[in-house]
Amino acid sequence: MKLVLWILLFFLWSHEGTCGDGVLFTKHPANQTVSQGNAARLGCAVQGVTEPDIVWMKDGEKLFSTDQMFITLGEQHWETYHSVKSVQQQDAGQYWCEVEFHGLTFSSERAWITVEGVPHFVQEPQDVATFPNVPFNLTCVAVGPPEPVEVLWWVGGVQEGEAGPSPSVLHVKGVNNSVKFYCEAKNTRGISVSRTGTVHIKVLPAAPVGLQVQKMVDNNVTLSWRPGFTGHSELSTCILQLSRRAVRRWELPQQEVLVPPHLQVLSGLRSHSNYSFRVSCVNEVGASPFSPWLHFQTPESVKYVPSTAAELAVSSPLLAAPLHVELSVFSPAFKPPGPESSVSFTAARSFNRTCAELHESTLDSLGINADLKNKLQDVLIPERLLTLGHMLGKVNGSDPLVSQ
Template sequence: MVRLGCAIEGLMSEPDIIWMKDGEKLYSTDQMYITLEAQHWETFYSVRNVQQQDAGKYWCEVELHGKAMSSEPAWITVEGVPHFVLEPQDVATLPGVSFNLTCAAVGPPEPVEVLWWLGGTQVGDYTPSPSVLHVPGVNGSIKVYCEARNDRGLSVSRTGTVHIKVVPGAPRDVQVVQVLENNITLNWSPGFTGHSDLQNCTIQMSKMSKTSGRKMPLPERLVTVPPFQVEIGGLQCFSNYSVRIRCANDVGNSPFSSWVNFQTLESAPLAAPKNLTFDLSEQQLTLTWAGLEVEDLGGKLLAYKMQWSLGGERQDAMLFVENKAQLSGGGRFFNATFQVAACTVVGCGPWSLPVLVMPASALDGQTQRGHMWVGLLLGLLVAIMVGLLLTVLVHRRGKETQFGSVFKPPGNESTVTFTAARSFNRQRAELPESTLDSLGINDDLKTKLRDVLIPERLLTLGHMLGKGEFGSVREAYLKMEDSSVQKVAVKVLKTDISTSSDIEQCLKEAAYMKDFHHPNVIQLIGVSLHRRLHQRLPVPMVILPFMKHGDLHTFLLMSRLGDDPFTLSLQTLIQFMLDVARGMEYLSSKNIIHRDLAARNCMLNENMTVCVADFGLSKKIYSGDYYRQGSVSKLPVKWIALESLADNVYTTQSDVWAFGVTMWEVMALGQTPYPGVENSEIYEYLIKGERLKKPPDCRDDIYEIMHSCWSPVPKCRPSFQQLIEQLENLWVGLSPAPAKEPQLYVNLEGDDLDVAMEQATGGASSGPEAGCSWGAPWQCVGMEEEEKDWLMVSSGAALAIGGDYRYIIGPRCSLDEEARPLDGLSEDIREEDDDVVINV
């Protein structure tokens, strides 16, 4: 073990002393900060078990007036066998091409020498580190490693492999993961890469002709990889295609994969039926029209829809399987207007031109009358032209004329108007369906959300359920694949978003929820994108199950403050806590840190089951067991653990702290934690050892569970699995808890602690033989001595800081009723709320 220390004095205010190692700030709980006296502070940094990676240069820094003031440096050096800083790596090369390998190792002690082994054979002799081996070329795979030695001994590096580059293997798992009317998304996995990075892939496609039934090759597409996914557009709806892929590295092309067949989705017909004609008699009206070409149909013909109007009033539409309609009672269709459209399962296409039904005699009469009117109009036109010519000749010098009386026809003008009952235009400017590619988010997030994207047209938004700083939650109805309708809740980001980063932050929450499958964790239904007119970016919408009873915090408040208060049994409250603990245990098993656990972020479904929700601050941890908040953001300080407030470090144990606060909210029926304490005062309140007080009517055993979640040492807090077991026992039993043992508040240090405890127990042993265990508060079983030191502060330092650094020292078993009194200390004992305080 190594302990480093530095001190500073003379400053007017308490400084922020930072430990540095090799130019980087140290983030560790193995640091202690002590105020010795006014304007004098000291800090220590401990390395409990020095390893090779602990070697380096250490110093302290204090920022003063914008400048960093540094202490004298100290070095930790670790002597031993050589430590490799650069080992032989795997190499891929063409046959006979030379290449270099590098191996480097360091002490102390120095010097360090390196020896190479190639294919099991020693190459040369020891050379100083670092060493470069030049290989003139190989024709097959071979193994290589190096040895390093110094005065302490010998180390052997990892074994690298020299691969020979070859042609890659055929791609695998070629899948059409998304099919739309005119485009698809193609996904595949690379085969054997040939020990060389793949550069591009060639996609070959062919289309099955609907008329001849033969495959027609389409132009090849060359795509850069990775990613091994591409969206192919410009396809024809309701058509059969085949696709295969090959990939290339710097050696050559792979073989093609097997053909994969797919069919694009249907669409509404693209054109209107043509040549609509009728044959009218007194008994029957027959309408015929030309059927659509296969290319214009857009899918499988479902029926022809006919609409007609009579006297300006729309009549009931009719459906016909064939391109012919026979309607009885032809006389009733005089002066009726007909239109027809083709329909597929997706919808109906544009309407044909309207046709007016009239008897043939009427049509002949109209033709004759038309000829007569044409003759009259021509004669009138000639007379007008002659009159105009004479007028110009007589009044050629005049500038004022009375042409108005000449052109004004006798009587009132007749105007012809009509009103379109319904119009259909396939070319109208509709907002296109938004895709994930239009958001500008990163490819990993797009891949995670692609299979949960729901078209906006399937959503019908209802009234607002709630509104917050980043958006709103609305009630909605979602049309399912079987045409049923499901009631859902939709989280809608504010419409004033302007950047892709805002959208990406919102959709990350959905990405976390995508893989959640647990009854106590809210399940993601999907993600939809609302396209806005004249806006580049759509508004993301996260679709969640509808929670009938809303959030847990509001439900608890309504139980005592609502218009119709109701009583919640203790068993129900414990069940709420159990549901939250089970959901959080599931999240921790998925390496998810919630960071915002509170009653307001837990939802109640129709079965009164609590689901953990609102993962806006959640983080996925891929390595290690902690997450460090990088930037300042709005955080719920009254639910945040002590170490998170101090260092912005978040772990599963900090979620346990928040769970304890949530338990307090449940037992307090929705009260705000730390009543009377401001957010800015929380850290000082907790660092003094203060915690949330026991809620009214809360049993001691329940309060002890939540109190255990607030240990200042994160690893001393219970796990969620342990919390589940404790709460299950309470839920099953619900029997009165035994009276709580008195607690002793002692301000002791060092060896005096054992003496005082021996006096307090009348000389009784405190070891396992006596059946009792005494220790600091929240102290874990099996803690090492250095970890215990973290909890204890010397009495001199405590007085200098001026804070209340009393720590609970109490028995962890029930003492015999015949135990002797605390002789010699009784005169200094005073009782406060069942706690015994000993002033020593």
């Protein structure tokens, strides 16, 4: 056993600095401690490769350099350097060089660049949103080298206590108003100042803005809005109020929806009706004021046909079945195409052939809205132009069934 161990130790000693068959690192990068702003230079040399294919690595990532140079030290013997003209904290780390040979990758020894300078922050104080007079903590962490690093707090332009070691946690008993704060970190190289944070007091949110109707399909309407000022507190829900305007305003049950997203689909609305909606949003403090009302009108639920001829179905107490009339100028009155088209309305009164004087029904007597009335002007057939055909039978022993 001892003999095997001695043979192994002799092998390792005789191949010290060797990467493989004929590949040998003759120079390795060395540890360096550099003051911030000064230059740093790492060297690496390898023997036994035909072409100078030496790559520099930092913390496991390949370094790409457009000005990397190779120096010939001899046959199949190359040297290269990695240089940093002005070292900053981000240049600190572990470095080494690599070379590929016959499909294998060989690495040099590893070295550290340590950057000395004023402290740099690992964790800077962040903005805080809180209720009035509620305690909270602020955290600041800064490091060197050189160490040690001390931290001093400033709140509202006033120094809070004395400097203490990093990391530092400042306990604030509570504030009534918004206030600014930051921390200072100091070592033998100088002082660094953190970002300035703000303590925000949570308040009610502002009213939502940008209310709009995104789309209307049949009797389904998609409404959207944008949140206003959140009051330094995340919005949880929004409240929708909807009303329908007819002879009088009907207030419909309000809806509460989770946000985001800031939109809602309303289903089952009445066709060709006037609606209004407004929104209020809620955070931890409470509900915002309502937005101004947004007014919109739902479309008519009229079916359409693509052709220029259509059939008008008229139902009347006089008729047991609808009276079908062919129309040749239907398209101008109803523009959008659809799978089929028919318009049904109920006559205001019935008539029979024994009546001495026939009072003609008018559009005003049909009980339809003004929009549809205008569209029917061109397609209405007056009663006086309809003639009764042959007797088809009787309903309840009296009213006849008629056809055109």
